[in-house]
Amino acid sequence: MPFLTSDPLDLEAMVASVADPARGALASFVGTVRDHHEGRVVTALSYSAYGPMAERVCHEILEEAEAQWPVRVALRHRLGDVAIGEAAVVVVAAGAHRDEAFAACRFVIEATKRRVPIWKRERYVDGTEAWVDPTAPGGLVPAKHPAASRARS
Amino acid sequence: MPFLTSDPLDLEAMVASVADPARGALASFVGTVRDHHEGRVVTALSYSAYGPMAERVCHEILEEAEAQWPVRVALRHRLGDVAIGEAAVVVVAAGAHRDEAFAACRFVIEATKRRVPIWKRERYVDGTEAWVDPTAPGGLVPAKHPAASRARS
Amino acid sequence: MAMNHPQGSLRVRVLLFARYAEVVGTAEHEVTVPAPATVADVVTALRSDVPAARILPERPLCARNASQALPEDAVEPGDEIALLPPLSGG
Amino acid sequence: MAMNHPQGSLRVRVLLFARYAEVVGTAEHEVTVPAPATVADVVTALRSDVPAARILPERPLCARNASQALPEDAVEPGDEIALLPPLSGG
Numbered sequence: 001m002p003f004l005t006s007d008p009l010d011l012e013a014m015v016a017s018v019a020d021p022a023r024g025a026l027a028s029f030v031g032t033v034r035d036h037h038e039g040r041v042v043t044a045l046s047y048s049a050y051g052p053m054a055e056r057v058c059h060e061i062l063e064e065a066e067a068q069w070p071v072r073v074a075l076r077h078r079l080g081d082v083a084i085g086e087a088a089v090v091v092v093a094a095g096a097h098r099d100e101a102f103a104a105c106r107f108v109i110e111a112t113k114r115r116v117p118i119w120k121r122e123r124y125v126d127g128t129e130a131w132v133d134p135t136a137p138g139g140l141v142p143a144k145h146p147a148a149s150r151a152r153s
Numbered sequence: 154m155p156f157l158t159s160d161p162l163d164l165e166a167m168v169a170s171v172a173d174p175a176r177g178a179l180a181s182f183v184g185t186v187r188d189h190h191e192g193r194v195v196t197a198l199s200y201s202a203y204g205p206m207a208e209r210v211c212h213e214i215l216e217e218a219e220a221q222w223p224v225r226v227a228l229r230h231r232l233g234d235v236a237i238g239e240a241a242v243v244v245v246a247a248g249a250h251r252d253e254a255f256a257a258c259r260f261v262i263e264a265t266k267r268r269v270p271i272w273k274r275e276r277y278v279d280g281t282e283a284w285v286d287p288t289a290p291g292g293l294v295p296a297k298h299p300a301a302s303r304a305r306s
Numbered sequence: 307m308a309m310n311h312p313q314g315s316l317r318v319r320v321l322l323f324a325r326y327a328e329v330v331g332t333a334e335h336e337v338t339v340p341a342p343a344t345v346a347d348v349v350t351a352l353r354s355d356v357p358a359a360r361i362l363p364e365r366p367l368c369a370r371n372a373s374q375a376l377p378e379d380a381v382e383p384g385d386e387i388a389l390l391p392p393l394s395g396g
Numbered sequence: 397m398a399m400n401h402p403q404g405s406l407r408v409r410v411l412l413f414a415r416y417a418e419v420v421g422t423a424e425h426e427v428t429v430p431a432p433a434t435v436a437d438v439v440t441a442l443r444s445d446v447p448a449a450r451i452l453p454e455r456p457l458c459a460r461n462a463s464q465a466l467p468e469d470a471v472e473p474g475d476e477i478a479l480l481p482p483l484s485g486g
Contacts, residue, residue: 011164011165011168012164012165015164015183019185019238021185021186021187021188021189021237021238022187022188022189023185023187024184024185024186024187025182025183025184025185026181026182026183026184026185027180027181027182027258028179028180028181028182028183029178029179029180029181029251029254029255030168030178030179030181031177031178031179031251031486032172032174032176032177032178032179033174033177034174034175034176034177034249035174035175036174036175047485048413048414049413049485050411050413050459050462050478050480052462053459053462053463053478054485056462056463077485077486084174085172085174088486089485089486096187098182098184098259098262098263101182102182102255102259105180106251106255109251109486110251112485112486113483113485113486114483115483116483116485116486117413117459117478117480117483117485118483118484118485118486119413119414119415119481119483119484119485120484120485121414131414131415131418131481131484132484133415133481133482133484134482134483134484135482136482141415143415143418144418144419184396200395201323201324202323202395203321203323203369203372203388203390205372206369206372206373206388207395209372209373230395230396241396242395242396262396265395265396266393266395266396267393268393269393269395270323270369270388270390270393270395271393271394271395271396272323272324272325272391272393272394272395273394273395274324284324284325284328284391284394285394286325286391286392286394287392287393287394288392289392294325296325296328297328297329
Protein backbone atom coordinates (compact mmCIF):
# COMPACT_ATOMS: atom_id res chain seq x y z
CA MET A 1 0.00 0.00 0.00
CA PRO A 2 1.57 3.32 -1.03
CA PHE A 3 2.12 6.01 1.60
CA LEU A 4 0.93 8.72 -0.78
CA THR A 5 -2.63 8.66 -2.05
CA SER A 6 -5.18 10.83 -3.81
CA ASP A 7 -8.01 9.23 -1.82
CA PRO A 8 -9.38 10.57 1.47
CA LEU A 9 -7.47 9.19 4.45
CA ASP A 10 -9.28 6.70 6.67
CA LEU A 11 -8.17 7.04 10.30
CA GLU A 12 -10.22 4.05 11.53
CA ALA A 13 -8.80 1.79 8.82
CA MET A 14 -5.26 2.89 9.71
CA VAL A 15 -5.91 2.26 13.40
CA ALA A 16 -7.21 -1.20 12.50
CA SER A 17 -4.11 -1.86 10.36
CA VAL A 18 -1.72 -1.53 13.34
CA ALA A 19 -3.99 -2.47 16.26
CA ASP A 20 -3.41 -5.81 17.86
CA PRO A 21 -4.59 -7.39 21.13
CA ALA A 22 -1.00 -7.17 22.43
CA ARG A 23 -0.69 -3.45 21.65
CA GLY A 24 -3.17 -1.57 23.78
CA ALA A 25 -1.88 1.99 23.29
CA LEU A 26 -2.57 3.80 20.02
CA ALA A 27 -1.35 7.36 19.53
CA SER A 28 -2.49 9.15 16.39
CA PHE A 29 -1.87 12.39 14.63
CA VAL A 30 -4.17 13.85 11.99
CA GLY A 31 -3.11 17.00 10.16
CA THR A 32 -6.07 18.67 8.47
CA VAL A 33 -6.11 21.53 5.97
CA ARG A 34 -6.64 24.85 7.72
CA ASP A 35 -8.72 27.68 6.31
CA HIS A 36 -6.13 30.32 7.24
CA HIS A 37 -2.38 30.58 6.73
CA GLU A 38 -0.18 33.56 7.52
CA GLY A 39 -3.30 35.67 7.92
CA ARG A 40 -4.72 34.77 4.49
CA VAL A 41 -7.97 32.92 3.83
CA VAL A 42 -7.17 29.60 2.16
CA THR A 43 -9.82 28.19 -0.17
CA ALA A 44 -7.99 25.25 -1.72
CA LEU A 45 -4.78 23.36 -1.38
CA SER A 46 -2.87 20.81 -3.39
CA TYR A 47 0.12 18.59 -2.70
CA SER A 48 2.69 17.36 -5.18
CA ALA A 49 5.59 15.01 -4.49
CA TYR A 50 8.65 13.32 -5.88
CA GLY A 51 6.78 10.05 -5.72
CA PRO A 52 9.47 7.34 -5.75
CA MET A 53 11.67 9.22 -3.27
CA ALA A 54 8.71 10.11 -1.04
CA GLU A 55 7.64 6.47 -0.86
CA ARG A 56 11.18 5.38 -0.01
CA VAL A 57 11.64 8.04 2.67
CA CYS A 58 8.28 7.22 4.29
CA HIS A 59 9.31 3.58 4.41
CA GLU A 60 12.66 4.52 6.00
CA ILE A 61 10.96 6.70 8.62
CA LEU A 62 8.67 3.85 9.68
CA GLU A 63 11.62 1.46 9.82
CA GLU A 64 13.49 3.92 12.03
CA ALA A 65 10.48 4.31 14.34
CA GLU A 66 9.94 0.57 14.59
CA ALA A 67 13.65 0.03 15.30
CA GLN A 68 13.70 2.67 18.03
CA TRP A 69 10.45 1.69 19.83
CA PRO A 70 8.47 -1.58 20.07
CA VAL A 71 5.63 -0.25 17.92
CA ARG A 72 3.87 -0.67 14.62
CA VAL A 73 3.23 2.53 12.73
CA ALA A 74 0.93 3.48 9.84
CA LEU A 75 1.54 6.64 7.80
CA ARG A 76 -0.35 8.10 4.85
CA HIS A 77 -0.20 11.48 3.12
CA ARG A 78 -2.56 12.99 0.57
CA LEU A 79 -1.54 14.03 -2.94
CA GLY A 80 -3.38 16.39 -5.29
CA ASP A 81 -6.27 18.61 -4.24
CA VAL A 82 -7.36 18.41 -0.61
CA ALA A 83 -10.44 20.27 0.62
CA ILE A 84 -10.38 22.56 3.66
CA GLY A 85 -10.91 20.47 6.80
CA GLU A 86 -9.87 17.19 5.18
CA ALA A 87 -6.95 15.19 6.55
CA ALA A 88 -3.69 15.78 4.67
CA VAL A 89 -1.59 13.40 6.77
CA VAL A 90 -2.33 10.67 9.30
CA VAL A 91 0.09 8.80 11.58
CA VAL A 92 -0.96 5.99 13.92
CA ALA A 93 1.51 4.30 16.29
CA ALA A 94 0.48 1.20 18.25
CA GLY A 95 2.48 -0.12 21.18
CA ALA A 96 2.01 -1.91 24.45
CA HIS A 97 2.53 1.32 26.39
CA ARG A 98 1.62 4.99 26.05
CA ASP A 99 5.17 6.34 26.20
CA GLU A 100 6.36 4.48 23.15
CA ALA A 101 3.15 5.04 21.18
CA PHE A 102 3.29 8.82 21.71
CA ALA A 103 7.06 9.02 21.11
CA ALA A 104 6.88 7.05 17.86
CA CYS A 105 3.85 8.99 16.60
CA ARG A 106 5.55 12.30 17.25
CA PHE A 107 8.81 11.14 15.69
CA VAL A 108 7.06 10.02 12.52
CA ILE A 109 5.05 13.20 11.95
CA GLU A 110 8.12 15.39 12.59
CA ALA A 111 10.30 13.28 10.28
CA THR A 112 7.61 13.24 7.60
CA LYS A 113 7.39 17.01 7.56
CA ARG A 114 11.17 17.38 7.56
CA ARG A 115 12.26 14.64 5.16
CA VAL A 116 9.56 13.55 2.71
CA PRO A 117 9.71 15.41 -0.64
CA ILE A 118 6.18 16.81 -0.71
CA TRP A 119 5.15 20.37 -1.59
CA LYS A 120 2.05 22.32 -0.68
CA ARG A 121 0.48 24.97 -2.89
CA GLU A 122 -2.28 27.14 -1.45
CA ARG A 123 -5.01 29.14 -3.20
CA TYR A 124 -6.48 32.16 -1.44
CA VAL A 125 -9.87 33.79 -1.44
CA ASP A 126 -8.53 36.56 -3.74
CA GLY A 127 -7.59 34.00 -6.42
CA THR A 128 -3.82 34.22 -5.88
CA GLU A 129 -1.75 31.15 -5.08
CA ALA A 130 1.49 30.49 -3.22
CA TRP A 131 3.95 27.72 -2.55
CA VAL A 132 4.42 27.02 1.13
CA ASP A 133 8.13 27.37 1.86
CA PRO A 134 9.25 27.31 5.51
CA THR A 135 12.56 28.93 4.53
CA ALA A 136 10.93 31.97 2.84
CA PRO A 137 10.02 35.21 4.63
CA GLY A 138 6.41 34.74 5.77
CA GLY A 139 6.61 31.05 4.87
CA LEU A 140 5.20 31.58 1.37
CA VAL A 141 6.49 32.23 -2.16
CA PRO A 142 3.94 33.58 -4.66
CA ALA A 143 3.04 31.09 -7.37
CA LYS A 144 2.24 31.87 -10.95
CA HIS A 145 -1.43 31.73 -11.74
CA PRO A 146 -2.32 28.15 -12.74
CA ALA A 147 -3.60 29.31 -16.15
CA ALA A 148 -0.32 31.14 -16.88
CA SER A 149 1.63 28.11 -15.70
CA ARG A 150 -0.33 25.79 -18.01
CA ALA A 151 0.19 28.14 -20.96
CA ARG A 152 3.97 27.84 -20.61
CA SER A 153 4.28 24.08 -20.53
CA MET B 154 -22.93 13.96 26.35
CA PRO B 155 -21.61 11.87 29.26
CA PHE B 156 -17.93 10.99 29.37
CA LEU B 157 -18.72 7.44 30.48
CA THR B 158 -20.67 5.16 28.19
CA SER B 159 -21.57 1.51 27.71
CA ASP B 160 -21.52 1.93 23.93
CA PRO B 161 -18.50 1.31 21.70
CA LEU B 162 -16.34 4.42 21.34
CA ASP B 163 -16.32 6.13 17.96
CA LEU B 164 -12.95 7.71 17.24
CA GLU B 165 -14.06 9.36 13.98
CA ALA B 166 -17.09 10.93 15.65
CA MET B 167 -14.89 12.26 18.46
CA VAL B 168 -12.41 13.69 15.96
CA ALA B 169 -15.31 15.36 14.15
CA SER B 170 -16.61 16.79 17.44
CA VAL B 171 -13.43 18.81 18.07
CA ALA B 172 -12.13 19.35 14.52
CA ASP B 173 -12.49 22.80 13.06
CA PRO B 174 -10.96 24.50 10.00
CA ALA B 175 -8.91 26.69 12.35
CA ARG B 176 -7.47 23.70 14.25
CA GLY B 177 -5.35 21.68 11.89
CA ALA B 178 -3.54 19.43 14.38
CA LEU B 179 -5.40 16.54 16.01
CA ALA B 180 -3.60 14.26 18.45
CA SER B 181 -5.48 11.21 19.65
CA PHE B 182 -5.01 8.41 22.13
CA VAL B 183 -6.95 5.16 22.01
CA GLY B 184 -6.49 2.64 24.83
CA THR B 185 -7.69 -0.81 23.81
CA VAL B 186 -8.20 -3.89 25.93
CA ARG B 187 -5.15 -6.11 25.81
CA ASP B 188 -5.29 -9.89 25.77
CA HIS B 189 -2.47 -10.25 28.32
CA HIS B 190 -1.80 -8.63 31.68
CA GLU B 191 0.98 -9.48 34.10
CA GLY B 192 1.63 -12.63 32.09
CA ARG B 193 -1.96 -13.88 32.31
CA VAL B 194 -4.30 -14.41 29.35
CA VAL B 195 -7.21 -12.00 29.67
CA THR B 196 -10.52 -13.13 28.16
CA ALA B 197 -12.89 -10.42 29.37
CA LEU B 198 -12.81 -7.13 31.17
CA SER B 199 -15.31 -4.84 32.79
CA TYR B 200 -15.19 -1.30 34.12
CA SER B 201 -17.20 0.17 36.97
CA ALA B 202 -17.18 3.76 38.17
CA TYR B 203 -18.42 6.21 40.74
CA GLY B 204 -20.52 7.81 38.03
CA PRO B 205 -21.31 11.32 39.30
CA MET B 206 -17.76 11.89 40.54
CA ALA B 207 -16.22 10.40 37.38
CA GLU B 208 -18.28 12.72 35.18
CA ARG B 209 -17.29 15.72 37.27
CA VAL B 210 -13.59 14.84 37.28
CA CYS B 211 -13.57 14.25 33.49
CA HIS B 212 -15.15 17.66 33.02
CA GLU B 213 -12.53 19.26 35.29
CA ILE B 214 -9.68 17.58 33.41
CA LEU B 215 -10.91 18.93 30.07
CA GLU B 216 -11.32 22.40 31.57
CA GLU B 217 -7.76 22.24 32.87
CA ALA B 218 -6.44 21.14 29.46
CA GLU B 219 -8.37 23.82 27.61
CA ALA B 220 -7.15 26.47 30.09
CA GLN B 221 -3.53 25.37 29.72
CA TRP B 222 -3.42 25.04 25.92
CA PRO B 223 -5.46 26.59 23.08
CA VAL B 224 -7.20 23.32 22.26
CA ARG B 225 -10.52 21.57 22.25
CA VAL B 226 -10.52 18.09 23.75
CA ALA B 227 -12.92 15.15 23.60
CA LEU B 228 -12.74 12.33 26.16
CA ARG B 229 -14.82 9.18 26.53
CA HIS B 230 -14.38 6.04 28.64
CA ARG B 231 -16.23 2.74 28.47
CA LEU B 232 -18.24 1.27 31.33
CA GLY B 233 -19.33 -2.33 31.78
CA ASP B 234 -18.03 -5.22 29.70
CA VAL B 235 -15.49 -4.40 27.01
CA ALA B 236 -14.26 -7.04 24.57
CA ILE B 237 -10.58 -7.73 23.94
CA GLY B 238 -9.30 -5.33 21.31
CA GLU B 239 -12.08 -2.79 21.80
CA ALA B 240 -11.32 0.77 22.82
CA ALA B 241 -11.71 1.41 26.56
CA VAL B 242 -10.75 5.07 26.44
CA VAL B 243 -10.33 7.67 23.69
CA VAL B 244 -8.88 11.18 23.92
CA VAL B 245 -8.76 13.60 20.98
CA ALA B 246 -7.13 17.04 21.26
CA ALA B 247 -7.45 19.57 18.43
CA GLY B 248 -5.29 22.66 18.20
CA ALA B 249 -3.73 24.92 15.64
CA HIS B 250 -0.30 23.37 16.24
CA ARG B 251 1.15 19.92 16.92
CA ASP B 252 2.88 20.83 20.19
CA GLU B 253 -0.28 21.86 21.98
CA ALA B 254 -2.37 19.02 20.52
CA PHE B 255 0.12 16.37 21.67
CA ALA B 256 0.66 18.01 25.08
CA ALA B 257 -3.05 18.31 25.80
CA CYS B 258 -3.79 14.77 24.62
CA ARG B 259 -1.06 13.34 26.82
CA PHE B 260 -2.13 15.43 29.82
CA VAL B 261 -5.74 14.28 29.52
CA ILE B 262 -5.00 10.55 29.27
CA GLU B 263 -2.55 10.70 32.20
CA ALA B 264 -4.98 12.71 34.35
CA THR B 265 -7.85 10.38 33.43
CA LYS B 266 -5.93 7.33 34.57
CA ARG B 267 -4.78 9.05 37.77
CA ARG B 268 -7.91 10.92 38.85
CA VAL B 269 -11.14 9.48 37.44
CA PRO B 270 -12.82 6.96 39.81
CA ILE B 271 -13.02 3.99 37.45
CA TRP B 272 -12.07 0.39 38.25
CA LYS B 273 -11.09 -2.45 35.99
CA ARG B 274 -11.86 -6.10 36.67
CA GLU B 275 -10.22 -8.75 34.51
CA ARG B 276 -11.25 -12.32 33.81
CA TYR B 277 -8.60 -14.84 32.81
CA VAL B 278 -8.58 -17.91 30.64
CA ASP B 279 -8.61 -20.13 33.76
CA GLY B 280 -11.90 -18.58 34.93
CA THR B 281 -10.40 -16.57 37.79
CA GLU B 282 -10.86 -12.81 38.03
CA ALA B 283 -8.90 -9.96 39.55
CA TRP B 284 -9.22 -6.26 40.26
CA VAL B 285 -6.51 -4.20 38.64
CA ASP B 286 -4.79 -2.25 41.42
CA PRO B 287 -1.62 -0.35 40.55
CA THR B 288 -0.70 -0.20 44.27
CA ALA B 289 -0.84 -3.99 44.79
CA PRO B 290 2.10 -6.36 44.29
CA GLY B 291 1.84 -7.51 40.68
CA GLY B 292 -0.79 -4.85 40.03
CA LEU B 293 -3.68 -7.23 40.72
CA VAL B 294 -5.86 -8.27 43.67
CA PRO B 295 -7.80 -11.54 43.26
CA ALA B 296 -11.55 -11.01 42.97
CA LYS B 297 -14.25 -13.28 44.29
CA HIS B 298 -15.86 -15.40 41.64
CA PRO B 299 -18.77 -13.44 40.14
CA ALA B 300 -21.28 -16.17 41.10
CA ALA B 301 -20.11 -16.10 44.74
CA SER B 302 -20.24 -12.32 44.70
CA ARG B 303 -23.78 -12.29 43.38
CA ALA B 304 -24.89 -14.84 45.98
CA ARG B 305 -23.80 -12.53 48.79
CA SER B 306 -25.57 -9.40 47.67
CA MET C 307 -32.40 17.03 58.64
CA ALA C 308 -30.82 15.81 61.89
CA MET C 309 -34.12 15.95 63.81
CA ASN C 310 -34.70 12.20 63.68
CA HIS C 311 -31.23 11.50 65.08
CA PRO C 312 -29.85 11.71 68.60
CA GLN C 313 -28.70 15.20 69.57
CA GLY C 314 -25.04 15.73 68.73
CA SER C 315 -24.80 12.98 66.14
CA LEU C 316 -25.10 12.88 62.36
CA ARG C 317 -26.03 10.33 59.79
CA VAL C 318 -24.17 9.92 56.50
CA ARG C 319 -24.41 7.54 53.57
CA VAL C 320 -21.28 5.51 52.83
CA LEU C 321 -20.74 4.29 49.27
CA LEU C 322 -18.40 1.45 48.44
CA PHE C 323 -17.03 0.68 44.99
CA ALA C 324 -15.41 -2.12 43.05
CA ARG C 325 -13.27 -4.37 45.29
CA TYR C 326 -14.35 -2.57 48.46
CA ALA C 327 -18.03 -3.26 47.69
CA GLU C 328 -17.11 -6.85 46.91
CA VAL C 329 -15.19 -7.56 50.11
CA VAL C 330 -17.65 -5.73 52.37
CA GLY C 331 -20.59 -7.37 50.61
CA THR C 332 -22.54 -4.17 50.01
CA ALA C 333 -22.23 -1.04 47.94
CA GLU C 334 -23.96 1.23 50.44
CA HIS C 335 -24.28 1.57 54.22
CA GLU C 336 -25.56 4.28 56.52
CA VAL C 337 -23.55 5.20 59.62
CA THR C 338 -24.24 7.50 62.57
CA VAL C 339 -21.28 9.35 64.06
CA PRO C 340 -21.03 11.84 66.96
CA ALA C 341 -20.91 15.43 65.73
CA PRO C 342 -18.65 17.10 64.80
CA ALA C 343 -17.22 14.35 62.63
CA THR C 344 -14.58 13.95 59.93
CA VAL C 345 -14.26 11.67 56.93
CA ALA C 346 -11.88 9.53 58.99
CA ASP C 347 -14.55 9.18 61.72
CA VAL C 348 -16.99 7.86 59.10
CA VAL C 349 -14.50 5.26 57.95
CA THR C 350 -13.87 4.21 61.56
CA ALA C 351 -17.63 3.94 62.17
CA LEU C 352 -18.08 1.78 59.08
CA ARG C 353 -15.26 -0.52 60.19
CA SER C 354 -16.85 -0.98 63.61
CA ASP C 355 -20.43 -1.40 62.25
CA VAL C 356 -19.56 -3.94 59.56
CA PRO C 357 -17.11 -6.71 60.47
CA ALA C 358 -16.21 -7.37 56.79
CA ALA C 359 -15.16 -3.72 56.45
CA ARG C 360 -12.17 -4.31 58.77
CA ILE C 361 -10.32 -5.69 55.75
CA LEU C 362 -10.38 -2.22 54.16
CA PRO C 363 -7.40 0.09 54.61
CA GLU C 364 -7.67 2.41 57.62
CA ARG C 365 -7.21 5.44 55.39
CA PRO C 366 -8.69 4.66 52.01
CA LEU C 367 -8.99 7.22 49.23
CA CYS C 368 -12.29 8.99 49.97
CA ALA C 369 -14.68 11.39 48.34
CA ARG C 370 -17.26 13.61 50.02
CA ASN C 371 -20.27 14.41 47.85
CA ALA C 372 -18.39 13.28 44.73
CA SER C 373 -15.27 15.38 45.38
CA GLN C 374 -12.00 13.97 46.65
CA ALA C 375 -11.72 14.47 50.43
CA LEU C 376 -9.02 14.27 53.07
CA PRO C 377 -9.45 12.18 56.24
CA GLU C 378 -9.60 15.36 58.36
CA ASP C 379 -12.32 17.01 56.26
CA ALA C 380 -15.54 17.71 58.21
CA VAL C 381 -18.72 15.89 57.27
CA GLU C 382 -22.25 17.34 57.41
CA PRO C 383 -25.55 15.55 57.94
CA GLY C 384 -26.74 13.95 54.71
CA ASP C 385 -23.27 13.78 53.16
CA GLU C 386 -22.35 10.99 50.79
CA ILE C 387 -18.92 9.59 51.70
CA ALA C 388 -17.41 7.28 49.07
CA LEU C 389 -14.54 4.83 49.72
CA LEU C 390 -12.51 4.44 46.56
CA PRO C 391 -10.12 1.57 45.85
CA PRO C 392 -6.95 2.50 43.95
CA LEU C 393 -8.11 3.81 40.57
CA SER C 394 -7.54 1.68 37.48
CA GLY C 395 -9.35 3.35 34.61
CA GLY C 396 -7.89 3.89 31.17
CA MET D 397 25.29 3.60 -21.90
CA ALA D 398 27.70 6.47 -22.59
CA MET D 399 28.47 5.24 -26.13
CA ASN D 400 26.28 7.79 -27.86
CA HIS D 401 27.92 10.64 -25.93
CA PRO D 402 31.24 12.42 -26.40
CA GLN D 403 34.19 10.68 -24.74
CA GLY D 404 34.69 11.93 -21.21
CA SER D 405 31.23 13.32 -20.76
CA LEU D 406 28.04 11.93 -19.24
CA ARG D 407 24.38 12.53 -19.68
CA VAL D 408 21.96 12.73 -16.76
CA ARG D 409 18.28 13.47 -16.39
CA VAL D 410 17.38 16.45 -14.20
CA LEU D 411 13.97 16.49 -12.49
CA LEU D 412 12.37 19.66 -11.18
CA PHE D 413 9.51 19.80 -8.71
CA ALA D 414 6.87 22.18 -7.44
CA ARG D 415 8.02 25.81 -7.54
CA TYR D 416 11.27 24.92 -9.31
CA ALA D 417 9.36 23.24 -12.16
CA GLU D 418 7.05 26.23 -12.29
CA VAL D 419 9.75 28.90 -12.50
CA VAL D 420 11.93 26.93 -14.94
CA GLY D 421 8.90 26.05 -17.06
CA THR D 422 9.63 22.32 -17.24
CA ALA D 423 9.69 19.34 -14.90
CA GLU D 424 12.49 17.53 -16.72
CA HIS D 425 15.65 18.37 -18.66
CA GLU D 426 18.65 16.38 -19.85
CA VAL D 427 22.14 17.81 -19.36
CA THR D 428 25.56 16.65 -20.52
CA VAL D 429 28.49 17.30 -18.20
CA PRO D 430 32.23 16.51 -18.50
CA ALA D 431 33.17 13.36 -16.57
CA PRO D 432 33.87 12.95 -13.73
CA ALA D 433 30.99 15.13 -12.50
CA THR D 434 29.27 15.92 -9.24
CA VAL D 435 25.72 16.83 -8.35
CA ALA D 436 26.86 20.46 -8.14
CA ASP D 437 28.19 20.24 -11.72
CA VAL D 438 24.79 19.06 -12.91
CA VAL D 439 23.07 22.01 -11.24
CA THR D 440 25.59 24.39 -12.82
CA ALA D 441 25.01 22.81 -16.24
CA LEU D 442 21.26 23.18 -15.88
CA ARG D 443 21.63 26.85 -14.93
CA SER D 444 23.78 27.51 -18.00
CA ASP D 445 21.54 25.43 -20.38
CA VAL D 446 18.25 26.97 -19.30
CA PRO D 447 18.13 30.73 -18.72
CA ALA D 448 15.03 30.48 -16.48
CA ALA D 449 16.94 28.10 -14.19
CA ARG D 450 19.22 30.94 -13.08
CA ILE D 451 16.54 31.97 -10.64
CA LEU D 452 17.08 28.71 -8.73
CA PRO D 453 19.42 28.67 -5.73
CA GLU D 454 23.01 27.75 -6.57
CA ARG D 455 22.93 24.90 -4.08
CA PRO D 456 19.40 23.57 -3.95
CA LEU D 457 18.43 20.47 -1.99
CA CYS D 458 19.15 17.59 -4.37
CA ALA D 459 18.50 13.90 -4.69
CA ARG D 460 20.40 11.40 -6.80
CA ASN D 461 18.31 8.44 -7.92
CA ALA D 462 15.64 9.25 -5.32
CA SER D 463 18.08 9.50 -2.38
CA GLN D 464 19.17 12.76 -0.83
CA ALA D 465 22.55 13.80 -2.21
CA LEU D 466 25.29 16.31 -1.34
CA PRO D 467 26.64 18.78 -3.94
CA GLU D 468 29.99 16.96 -3.96
CA ASP D 469 28.49 13.50 -4.60
CA ALA D 470 29.63 11.93 -7.87
CA VAL D 471 27.10 11.29 -10.63
CA GLU D 472 27.09 8.33 -13.03
CA PRO D 473 25.76 8.13 -16.57
CA GLY D 474 22.00 7.65 -16.56
CA ASP D 475 21.52 9.10 -13.09
CA GLU D 476 18.36 10.95 -12.20
CA ILE D 477 19.20 14.17 -10.35
CA ALA D 478 16.23 15.89 -8.66
CA LEU D 479 16.18 19.51 -7.52
CA LEU D 480 13.91 19.83 -4.51
CA PRO D 481 12.40 23.10 -3.23
CA PRO D 482 12.17 23.43 0.57
CA LEU D 483 9.82 20.64 1.70
CA SER D 484 6.34 21.53 2.91
CA GLY D 485 4.44 18.29 3.39
CA GLY D 486 2.32 17.44 6.39
